[in-house]
Amino acid sequence: MTFSCAVSGIVGTGATSYLESAEHVTQQNVSDQLSMDKMMVSDVVKTLEKRNLLTRKPQPEDGRAMSLHLTASAREKLKKAVPAVESADEEFLKKLNTKNRERFIECLIELNPNMS
DSSP, X not given: OOHHXXXXXXXXXXXXXXXXXXXXXXXXXXXXXXXOOHHHHHHHHHHHHHTTSEEEEEOSSOTXXXXXXXXHHHXXXXXXXXXXXXXXXXXXXXXSOHXXXXXXXXXXXXXXXXXX
């Protein structure tokens, strides 16, 4: 497993939790939360929407802003994907002793404070 795969897993798990737990999440919220470029988030949202994994609905308080919602299909896929990502993360990180693992995660958080 590569470093980028492991980091993607850590970020992906966080993003999934964020989308599932927060109400009225907008593309701007996702961009801010993950420190991602707005255009990249827009492209990802369009792709997920085409695959029927995400829907957009007008925000109740601001009809110009769109809330992102996972579809039932997406939630079903996530039930399988999240354990696989967590397992991949564990496989990647098991090479580090506890102290170094904690230090590595602290460094990731320092690089992207929104991960905590």
